[in-house]
Amino acid sequence: MSVFSARDYDGHEQVVFGSDEDSGLKCIIAIHNTVRGPALGGCRMWDYATEDEALTDALRLSRGMTYKAAVAGLPYGGGKAVIMGDSKTRKTDALLRAYGRFVDSLGGRYITAEDVGTTVGDMDVVRETTRFARGFTDGTGNPSPATAYGVFLAIRGAVEHKMGTSDLSGLRVAVQGLGNVGYRLSAYLAEAGARLFVTDVRPEAVERAVRDFAAVAVAGGEIYGLDVDVFAPCALGAVINDETVPTLGAAIVAGAANNQLAEDRHGEALRRRGILYAPDYVANAGGLMDIAYEDSENIMEHVGKIHRTLKLIFARAEVEGVATNAVADRMAEEMLGASDPIAA
Numbered sequence: 001m002s003v004f005s006a007r008d009y010d011g012h013e014q015v016v017f018g019s020d021e022d023s024g025l026k027c028i029i030a031i032h033n034t035v036r037g038p039a040l041g042g043c044r045m046w047d048y049a050t051e052d053e054a055l056t057d058a059l060r061l062s063r064g065m066t067y068k069a070a071v072a073g074l075p076y077g078g079g080k081a082v083i084m085g086d087s088k089t090r091k092t093d094a095l096l097r098a099y100g101r102f103v104d105s106l107g108g109r110y111i112t113a114e115d116v117g118t119t120v121g122d123m124d125v126v127r128e129t130t131r132f133a134r135g136f137t138d139g140t141g142n143p144s145p146a147t148a149y150g151v152f153l154a155i156r157g158a159v160e161h162k163m164g165t166s167d168l169s170g171l172r173v174a175v176q177g178l179g180n181v182g183y184r185l186s187a188y189l190a191e192a193g194a195r196l197f198v199t200d201v202r203p204e205a206v207e208r209a210v211r212d213f214a215a216v217a218v219a220g221g222e223i224y225g226l227d228v229d230v231f232a233p234c235a236l237g238a239v240i241n242d243e244t245v246p247t248l249g250a251a252i253v254a255g256a257a258n259n260q261l262a263e264d265r266h267g268e269a270l271r272r273r274g275i276l277y278a279p280d281y282v283a284n285a286g287g288l289m290d291i292a293y294e295d296s297e298n299i300m301e302h303v304g305k306i307h308r309t310l311k312l313i314f315a316r317a318e319v320e321g322v323a324t325n326a327v328a329d330r331m332a333e334e335m336l337g338a339s340d341p342i343a344a
C-alpha cells in the first residue's frame, strides 16, 4: 500500500494509523488541511474490503471536508476518520473508547463527530476519552435538521437565480430519498407550497410523505426524467452521471446527498444542458455548521449564509461561463489562501 504517492494523497498534512489489540480497533485519521483551524470531520465505520480502500475513503472524505468548511466560512480545516469493520457487529464501547484515546493523542488537530456507521450515541462514549468530539445526545447532536434547512435555502437560492422568484408555491420538486434529511426537506418545501414527487427504496417512507405532504409517489428510476423544476438528490452519491444527465427533466439540481456528481465533468455536462447545479458540499453544509457550533443560537444564522454563498457561486459561474462546481472549488481554494480565516 502506498501512502504519500497514493492518488488521493493530494497534499494531506497528516495521516495516522491507529490500532488497539484488545478492542480490535483499526482506524485511519486523515488530516487534509488545518490552515483555517483544527480539522473537523466525522468518523465513518465501514467494513472495507481492503486497507487500501479504507485509506482512499479517508483521504477523499477529508479533502472534501476542507472544501466544505472553507466555503461555509467556518474556522475549521478538513479531516476524516475511518474505523475498519462492520459497525453492526464489531462496534463496542471499548472500541469507541480506544478510538477516543487515539483522537485525543492528536491534541486537538482533529475533532471527530458521527458519520455513516457511527451515531451521536457513539460520540457520547468517545467523549469519555477525548474532549475533541462533537455532537452528543444531550446537545445539538443530530445535524439533519440544519442540513435540511440549508438545502431548502439552496433550492430557494437556485429558484431565485433561475426563475427570478422567491415564491416556491406551485414549484415542482422531485425528492430522491426520504430519510433524515429528505423528509425534513420535504416538510419545508410542502410548507412553502411546493408540489412534491418522491421516491425511496423504503415503501413506508414513501407512504409517510404521501400522507403528510400530499406527495406523488414515483417509482425508482422515473424520478430522473420527471418534468419538474427541481431534482433534489437526498439518498445516494454519483446520481448525476453519463446515464442520467441526458434524461434529467429538472431545471435545477439541488439536494443533500454527498458527491452527487459521478465525476467533476458532470457539472459541466449539467451546465451545457442549461441545468443549474447547487454544488452539493455548499448546499448540504448545514450539518457541518451544526457540529461546528456548540451553542445552537448561532447555527441557523450561519446556515442562512448558504443562500448568499450559492447566489454568489451562481452569478460567478454565469459571468464566467463555467460550471458551478468549478466555481465552488475555486472559492474554497481562495478561502484557504485568505490570511484571516475568521474574517474570510
Ligand SMILES: NC(=O)c1ccc[n+]([C@@H]2O[C@H](COP(=O)([O-])OP(=O)(O)OC[C@H]3O[C@@H](n4cnc5c(N)ncnc54)[C@H](O)[C@@H]3O)[C@@H](O)[C@H]2O)c1
Residues within 6 Å of the ligand: 143, 144, 145, 147, 176, 177, 178, 179, 180, 181, 182, 199, 200, 201, 202, 205, 220, 234, 235, 236, 237, 256, 257, 258, 284, 285, 287, 288
Ligand atoms: N444527515 C446530514 O446531516 C447530512 C449532512 C450532509 C450530507 N448528507 C447526505 O445526505 C444524504 C441523506 O442523508 P440522511 O441523513 O437523510 O440519510 P438517511 O440514511 O437517513 O436517508 C437516506 C434515504 O435514502 C433512501 N435510499 C437509499 N437508496 C435509495 C435509492 N436507490 N433510491 C431512493 N432512495 C434511496 C433510504 O431508504 C433512506 O430513506 C446522504 O447522502 C448523506 O451523506 C447528510
